[in-house]
Amino acid sequence: MAYDPGAIDATLAAAVGDEPALIAELRFAFVEGAERALTAMTLAKDAAEWSAATARLRGLAASFGALRLMALATAAGEGRAHDPDTLKSLRRAVSRL
Known part of the structure; x- marks a missing residue:
């Protein structure tokens, strides 16, 4: 599943309109x-x-339309707690936001 850097901004823009400062916040x-x-x-x-x-x-x-992060969090919840590879994947996904 590819990361779509515009998905979160599109979700936010749909919710608040064309308000760049609010979207950034x-x-x-x-x-x-x-x-x-x-x-x-x-x-x-x-x-x-x-x-x-x-x-x-x-x-x-x-809620923010971050589908890849949602899928990774779902897999983490179904997997072994404190799995280092899972945490690494999640950290990488969050850093790309």
Whole structure:
């Protein structure tokens, strides 16, 4: 699944119109939220906390139209908690936002 750098901006523009400053602010808030979810995944003490953090990331990604990130978060929730390859993939996806 390829990364579409315009998908998030298109989703935001559809929601708020042609307001570049607001789009930039919302994009920043989205990236910050994704980074917080990744931190929560990293710090999760058990599978339940891991699952909750992946669900937050998945929901956040879905609400912003970040389909690749949503798919990765879904796979993380179905996989082994604290899997280093999963975390690496998620970090890479968030860094590309």
